[in-house]
Amino acid sequence: MRLVVDLNRCQGYAQCAFLAHDVFTMHGDEALLYNPQADAGQREQLRRAAAACPVQAILVEGLDETAGAHPAHGEEASRGR
Amino acid sequence: MDGDRQLEWLRREGRIVIVGASLAGLRAAETLREEGFAGSLTLIGDEPYEPYDRPPLSKQVLLGKAAADRTALPRRRDPDAQWRLGVAATGLDMAARRVQLADGDEVAYDRLLIATGVRPRPWPNQSEAELDGVFVLRTRDEAARLHSRLAQGPRRVLVIGAGFTGSEIASACRERGIAVTVAERAAAPLVGALGGVIGDVAAQMQREQGVDLRCGVMVTSLEGDSAGRVRSAHLSDGAAVEADIVVVSLGATRNTEWLARSGLGAGPRGIACDAGCRAFDIRGIVTDDVFVAGDVARSPHPLFGYQFLSLEHWGNAVSQAEIAAHNMVSAGADRRPHMWVPAFWSSQFGVNIKSVGVPSMGEEILISQGALAERRFTGVYGYQGRVIGAVTFDNARWLPFYQRQIESTAPFPPPFPTLDMRSDGQRPLPADFPDPSVPTHGPTVTLGGYSPADRRMVFTPGR
Numbered sequence: 001m002r003l004v005v006d007l008n009r010c011q012g013y014a015q016c017a018f019l020a021h022d023v024f025t026m027h028g029d030e031a032l033l034y035n036p037q038a039d040a041g042q043r044e045q046l047r048r049a050a051a052a053c054p055v056q057a058i059l060v061e062g063l064d065e066t067a068g069a070h071p072a073h074g075e076e077a078s079r080g081r
Numbered sequence: 082m083d084g085d086r087q088l089e090w091l092r093r094e095g096r097i098v099i100v101g102a103s104l105a106g107l108r109a110a111e112t113l114r115e116e117g118f119a120g121s122l123t124l125i126g127d128e129p130y131e132p133y134d135r136p137p138l139s140k141q142v143l144l145g146k147a148a149a150d151r152t153a154l155p156r157r158r159d160p161d162a163q164w165r166l167g168v169a170a171t172g173l174d175m176a177a178r179r180v181q182l183a184d185g186d187e188v189a190y191d192r193l194l195i196a197t198g199v200r201p202r203p204w205p206n207q208s209e210a211e212l213d214g215v216f217v218l219r220t221r222d223e224a225a226r227l228h229s230r231l232a233q234g235p236r237r238v239l240v241i242g243a244g245f246t247g248s249e250i251a252s253a254c255r256e257r258g259i260a261v262t263v264a265e266r267a268a269a270p271l272v273g274a275l276g277g278v279i280g281d282v283a284a285q286m287q288r289e290q291g292v293d294l295r296c297g298v299m300v301t302s303l304e305g306d307s308a309g310r311v312r313s314a315h316l317s318d319g320a321a322v323e324a325d326i327v328v329v330s331l332g333a334t335r336n337t338e339w340l341a342r343s344g345l346g347a348g349p350r351g352i353a354c355d356a357g358c359r360a361f362d363i364r365g366i367v368t369d370d371v372f373v374a375g376d377v378a379r380s381p382h383p384l385f386g387y388q389f390l391s392l393e394h395w396g397n398a399v400s401q402a403e404i405a406a407h408n409m410v411s412a413g414a415d416r417r418p419h420m421w422v423p424a425f426w427s428s429q430f431g432v433n434i435k436s437v438g439v440p441s442m443g444e445e446i447l448i449s450q451g452a453l454a455e456r457r458f459t460g461v462y463g464y465q466g467r468v469i470g471a472v473t474f475d476n477a478r479w480l481p482f483y484q485r486q487i488e489s490t491a492p493f494p495p496p497f498p499t500l501d502m503r504s505d506g507q508r509p510l511p512a513d514f515p516d517p518s519v520p521t522h523g524p525t526v527t528l529g530g531y532s533p534a535d536r537r538m539v540f541t542p543g544r
Contacts, residue, residue: 002155004134007426008396011478012433025146028431029457030475033141036134037151061155 001038001046002061009057019052020045084412091191092410095120098180098188099162100170101196101336102126104134105375105398109194110160112406122162123188125180127169130221136395138224139246140428143253145232149225170197173343175362175371191370192409195340195352195360196402198376199333199393204241209303214311215327218246230326235259239314239324241300243270245427247330248283252429255290262293262322264300264314267515275436275472277513278446279460282453282474286430295320303327333393335377345371351379351391356418358405372409374401380419384488385439385469394425422484426477432456435477438470438487446512447494448505451476458505459483462512463493 003023012030016023023042024034038046043063050058097113099106102124110122133152141147165182172181179187201217204210216227231238231254238254240247243265254261267273269280270287287294299317306312314322340347346361352373353361358380360371375398379391400421408416427434443462451458459479462470467490471483486495494509
């Protein structure tokens with residue numbers, strides 16, 4: 001699953017690093033590092049992390065293959081490919 | 082055919098071609114489909130890869146925390162496009178509305194979006210640039226090669242240029258325990274984008290982390306061994322640096338050569354366009370079927386005196402692509418201006434650096450929160466009595482507030498006391514930007530006049 005974080009929006013709340021620590025890590029106090037391609041086994045963690053981001057900065061492709069309408073990025077559609 | 086019917090036809094069965102298959106190209110393609118464009122869509126890219134994200138290449142990829150071939154960008158939706166990857170566009174015939182490709186093919190369009198971005202400025206001496214171990218960092222392949230060489234444990238890396246990319250590379254090297262020398266022509270790192278006050282902080286940060294930082298010097302030549310591997314560099318102060326990897330990080334140049342004879346207003350400083358992303362032709366007349374987005378575009382910003390801004394910013398590429406795509410399939414009255422407030426980030430030496438507005442326009446800077454010595458602060462830039470930009474080091478949550486200050490042309494210095502204001506915040510200091518008439522490695526924001534065909538912007542190694 002591909003993902004990207006809009007680091008202009010990111011304000012280092014670290015919810016993602018808490019909820020999906022295999023994908024997101026804090027680097028220093030505020031900077032975020034993430035793995036841009038997560039394994040399918042991390043889907044549930046990623047879904048929680050994207051939903052919990054207070055500034056909705058995380059866009060994940062193929063997060064919820066069945067929902068279609070409003071998965072990742074909060075308000076943004078991510079229908080997979 | 083009147084305008085409305087023509088637009089309806091375009092939206093239903095027109096042909097849109099996007100040249101440039103990176104962040105801006107992809108987001109534009111997705112937006113066109115979201116806007117209901119049902120015609121044919123072609124994306125042309127000179128790299129063989131589908132669109133990928135670049136910021137991780139100088140950060141987690143060099144740290145070995147993500148692989149260079151795994152930064153492909155997520156899709157917001159299927160752009161339902163024909164992809165022509167691995168083939169560069171070589172020419173544009175505006176009268177016939179055709180794009181020429183390197184493989185001899187031609188692609189016809191009704192609307193064209195140019196998003197060809199920038200490429201790194203190469204080391205000016207070609208035979209030295211070809212030495213084994215000399216790198217630039219822009220593409221996924223370059224990041225993969227540099228990462229693999231760093232993993233072999235070089236004795237020393239020399240980074241030429243201490244802008245954001247150069248500083249991030251130096252940071253990754255130190256984190257991997259690799260000895261690194263940074264050579265910068267200006268008096269400090271990051272001065273082109275953030276000025277000397279912040280540059281001093283960046284310099285201290287690098288030295289504390291063990292970077293051998295040399296400022297106010299030029300690299301005059303690179304030297305290889307008999308096997309053609311780079312071995313050392315000579316500096317303008319007479320010193321020599323032994324290094325087995327050299328990363329040339331001297332800023333970027335815009336990919337516009339393929340447009341040289343097209344009649345489009347394209348030059349080394351980018352392609353000028355109006356606030357609605359419509360490109361100007363060489364006469365300065367706006368076109369109605371050629372649009373521009375991303376790093377290669379230069380457009381006037383009402384908030385900054387209608388100066389033409391050329392921004393190598395991730396968020397600008399996304400926002401401008403969305404506006405361009407919307408305007409490509411919209412009638413005049415429904416078109417929107419691109420009025421994104423410039424913003425960028427960097428992370429280096431464990432510090433999160435973020436900025437909004439146009440700091441390089443700033444005459445003065447006030448540390449409104451935190452303290453420079455703690456590497457945790459907010460700096461506000463003032464220009465003619467108003468707030469024009471802000472930078473934070475590990476203080477990003479304040480930026481949205483300062484963005485609103487910039488948008489509302491709030492007075493500078495701020496007339497209110499701020500939370501966590503220290504002695505640094507009592508009075509503004511000169512922001513200390515270098516004299517713009519003296520060339521540097523190039524700031525990430527360049528401001529310029531009206532002549533896109535002007536060829537005077539040439540990188541000149543100093544004396």
